[in-house]
Amino acid sequence: MTKLVGGDGRTHITSPLMRESLQDRRVVATTDSDRDVHIFPDAALIGIGGQSIFDRGKDAILPLVEEIAAIKERDGKKMVLAVGGGTRVRHTLSVALDLGLPVGGIAQLIGAMEELNAILLNTLLAKHGSMPMQRDHFWDLPLYFASGILPIAISIPPYHFWEPPPEEGVLPQHGSDFGLFQLAEVLSMGQLIFVKDQDGLYDRDPAHHPDARHIPRITLEALLAAPPPTNILDEALFRAWATAKNVRRIQIVNGLKPGMLTRALHGEDVGTVIIKETP
Amino acid sequence: MNERKVIESALSGATLTGHDAGDVNYQPIAIMPDVKVVKIGGQSVMDRGRVALFPILDEIVAARKEGIQVVVLVGGGTRARHIYSIASELEMPVGVMATLGKYIPMQNARMVQMLLAKHGGIYMLPDDFEKLPLYLQLGCVPVMSGMPPFGYWEKREKGSRIPPHRTDAGVFLSAEFLGARRAIFIKDEDGLYTDDPKKNPAATHIPRISVADLVARDLPDLVVERVVIEYLPRARACKELQIVNGTKPGQVLAALRGDDVGTIIHA
Numbered sequence: 001m002t003k004l005v006g007g008d009g010r011t012h013i014t015s016p017l018m019r020e021s022l023q024d025r026r027v028v029a030t031t032d033s034d035r036d037v038h039i040f041p042d043a044a045l046i047g048i049g050g051q052s053i054f055d056r057g058k059d060a061i062l063p064l065v066e067e068i069a070a071i072k073e074r075d076g077k078k079m080v081l082a083v084g085g086g087t088r089v090r091h092t093l094s095v096a097l098d099l100g101l102p103v104g105g106i107a108q109l110i111g112a113m114e115e116l117n118a119i120l121l122n123t124l125l126a127k128h129g130s131m132p133m134q135r136d137h138f139w140d141l142p143l144y145f146a147s148g149i150l151p152i153a154i155s156i157p158p159y160h161f162w163e164p165p166p167e168e169g170v171l172p173q174h175g176s177d178f179g180l181f182q183l184a185e186v187l188s189m190g191q192l193i194f195v196k197d198q199d200g201l202y203d204r205d206p207a208h209h210p211d212a213r214h215i216p217r218i219t220l221e222a223l224l225a226a227p228p229p230t231n232i233l234d235e236a237l238f239r240a241w242a243t244a245k246n247v248r249r250i251q252i253v254n255g256l257k258p259g260m261l262t263r264a265l266h267g268e269d270v271g272t273v274i275i276k277e278t279p
Numbered sequence: 280m281n282e283r284k285v286i287e288s289a290l291s292g293a294t295l296t297g298h299d300a301g302d303v304n305y306q307p308i309a310i311m312p313d314v315k316v317v318k319i320g321g322q323s324v325m326d327r328g329r330v331a332l333f334p335i336l337d338e339i340v341a342a343r344k345e346g347i348q349v350v351v352l353v354g355g356g357t358r359a360r361h362i363y364s365i366a367s368e369l370e371m372p373v374g375v376m377a378t379l380g381k382y383i384p385m386q387n388a389r390m391v392q393m394l395l396a397k398h399g400g401i402y403m404l405p406d407d408f409e410k411l412p413l414y415l416q417l418g419c420v421p422v423m424s425g426m427p428p429f430g431y432w433e434k435r436e437k438g439s440r441i442p443p444h445r446t447d448a449g450v451f452l453s454a455e456f457l458g459a460r461r462a463i464f465i466k467d468e469d470g471l472y473t474d475d476p477k478k479n480p481a482a483t484h485i486p487r488i489s490v491a492d493l494v495a496r497d498l499p500d501l502v503v504e505r506v507v508i509e510y511l512p513r514a515r516a517c518k519e520l521q522i523v524n525g526t527k528p529g530q531v532l533a534a535l536r537g538d539d540v541g542t543i544i545h546a
Contacts, residue, residue: 008477009467010326010357017360019322021475023501028439031367039372055283087286090295094288100308102515104456136378136431157432161408162444162452164506165513170305174432175295182432186374197283231296243437246372 034279036188036245040141043078044191044265047155047180050086052197052232053255054117061124064195064255068150069128071262078145079265080189081130082155083121084176085113097170107163107172111156114176118152125150138187155179177234181241181250188246193264195255196232200272205230217269220276241276250274307515309458311411314348315535316454316462318425318446321356323467324525325387335465335525336391339420340398342535348415349535350403352425352453353391354446355383367440377426377433377442384424384446392422408456425449447504454517455510461519463534464503470522470542471502487543502542512546520544 005012012018020027046068053060071077089110096106122130131144133151135158144151155176163172177194184192198206199214201223206212215228220241227235232252241247253260253271263270285291289303317339324331339349362379371379392402399419403410405428407421414421425446436443444452447464454462471493472482490511493501501508502522511520523530523541533540 009331010322011328012326012357013361015357015361015364017364018357019477020360021500022360022363022441022445023504024475025438025499028436028441031363031440032438033367033370033440035370036372037370051283055285056281057284059281087283087291090290090293091286091288093295094290094303097289097303097305100306102307102310102456102458104452105310138431158428158430159432160406160428161456162405162427162429162449164444164448164452164510165455165515167513170303171295177296179432182374182434185435186372186431188372230294232294234296240434243435245435 034245038188038246039138040078040187041190043080043141043145043187043189044193045080045082045153045180045184045189046261047177047192047194048081048083048121048255049194049196050084050089050114050117050176053195054083054120055086056197060197060256061120063258064261065121065124067258067261069125071265072128072148072150075265076148077265080133080141080151080153080183081121082153082176082180082183083114083117084155085110085117088113088116093171103165103170103172104161104163107174108160110172110175111154114155118154122152125152153183157182173234173236175234175236178236178240181237181247185240185244185247191249191251191265192247193251193253193261194233195253195261197254197256198232199254199257200252201228201232201274203228215272217273217275220274221278223274245279248276309516310456311348312458312460312516314350314411314415314457314459315342316350316352316450316457316459317531317535318352318354318450318462318464319387319391319525320464320466321354321359321384321387321446323354324465325353325390326356327467331467331526332391332394334528335531336394338529338531339535340395341532343398343418343420345536347535349420350411350453350457351391351395351420351422352446352450353384353388353422354425355380355387358386359383363441371440373435373440373442374431374433376440377444378430380442380445381424381426381430384426388422388424395420395422411457427452443504443506445504448506448510451507451510451517451520455514458516460517461521462517464520464522465525465531466502466522467524467526468502469524469527471544473498475500485542487539487545489545493544503544508544511544514546518546
């Protein structure tokens with residue numbers, strides 16, 4: 001039976017953290033362990049780029065939609081989709097920075113631009129059984145999976161007005177790549193695949209350097225030790241991954257090349273595979 | 280293959296994955312610089328009940344009557360510690376812990392709202408910041424949970440399952456967004472000490488300290504959440520944290536008037 005404890009003017013409920021400061025490193029260490037309970041380990045989260053796919057319009061979007069519909073019909077794979085915002089996010093940021101809005105105000109604005117792409121995607125996939133998923137309605141996912149529904153999640157994390165001041169520069173740090181990573185991490189989803197318009201990571205930006213070398217496989221540790229000069233995923237994602245527990249592998253594939261996403265979902269090492277080695 | 284259809288802007292060519300913000304000349308504005316953002320502690324005040332809380336609310340109402348604009352955020356306390364304990368044993372992910380952690384500050388905020396209702400206390404959801412001008416012009420005292428809305432999207436901190444952004448972070452980040460220069464934390468002690476004064480009677484009080492000096496001390500325990508200390512030097516608006524003792528009459532009102540009581544931690 002739970003006991004109420006007084007005596008110091010406060011009423012406590014007995015627990016190992018009773019009366020303790022949660023800022024005390026010695027105290028919080030007692031809450032940790034080397035694993036989390038796993039929630040949806042056989043599900044895949046697929047993030048489709050805003051600038052890289054959606055901003056290219058119909059020619060890039062429709063073949064990808066057909067490929068996703070085919071995977072769903074054929075494999076019955078448990079998938080969650082999400083989208084980025086692309087060039088409209090950049091325009092929003094430019095205007096908001098010029099106006100001098102605080103970083104939390106800027107972060108609050110971005111999600112609307114991604115939602116436009118989510119509506120487009122859902123409109124195209126609805127006949128194949130897609131549905132927008134409300135912000136954190138994760139506990140509906142077993143129902144979606146069992147009934148063959150393809151949920152479309154919100155990518156941008158709900159940091160909103162509470163976006164912390166950035167470590168460097170003026171832009172909000174917690175963007176959609178980070179948001180999708182956290183979604184995969186908290187739900188311990190087995191696969192996290194980013195669909196972009198290039199084959200993954202390169203040692204230099206392939207748009208400006210024709211001789212840029214493709215990186216088929218790299219560890220998170222190697223990436224953090226020597227980050228490439230331009231990266232196609234948010235830095236905030238890699239920093240959060242370094243202290244995370246569940247996501248072991250992130251894959252980046254070229255959505256302009258038919259079949260790449262399908263092969264990635266089947267576990268093939270196409271595009272770039274990033275592996276986390278340390279626990 | 281169609282090319283990307285780009286809207287030209289200062290950031291249209293930026294990858295946004297790093298810090299590159301093009302050549303924008305950023306001059307941040309303060310949204311509501313006159314607002315006092317104040318936290319009522321969970322364990323330190325709410326769990327003490329009427330004897331601790333009522334005098335603090337009297338001083339907040341007195342400040343409001345002086346025309347001071349006050350926004351009250353409320354912490355969690357012992358029930359938060361209880362659910363964190365059980366959830367830790369069950370090895371819940373940090374995002375689930377942070378989601379569980381939202382409920383107790385929300386209960387406490389609702390309690391404070393009921394007590395302040397006759398003086399204009401109004402319960403506010405996190406996304407209701409846009410209604411603050413109305414509430415404050417009507418003379419209301421907006422009350423909300425201090426917990427940031429990160430929930431399932433909370434990051435894990437190495438060596439801990441406790442969400443790093445809790446109600447202190449929510450208070451600081453609210454002050455920073457609103458453009459308040461100082462975030463005020465009402466606790467049951469005079470601020471920073473060299474050790475936990477409840478456990479070590481030899482601990483001594485620190486009236487004013489910079490973040491750099493505080494970090495250099497590398498204390499095993501702190502009076503505010505570590506992320507707040509990490510963020511303070513990078514803040515654009517909220518450059519100071521003030522910790523005041525709500526069990527000493529007059530301290531809260533003095534702090535709301537802008538006086539330097541308790542401990543000031545500055546960027």
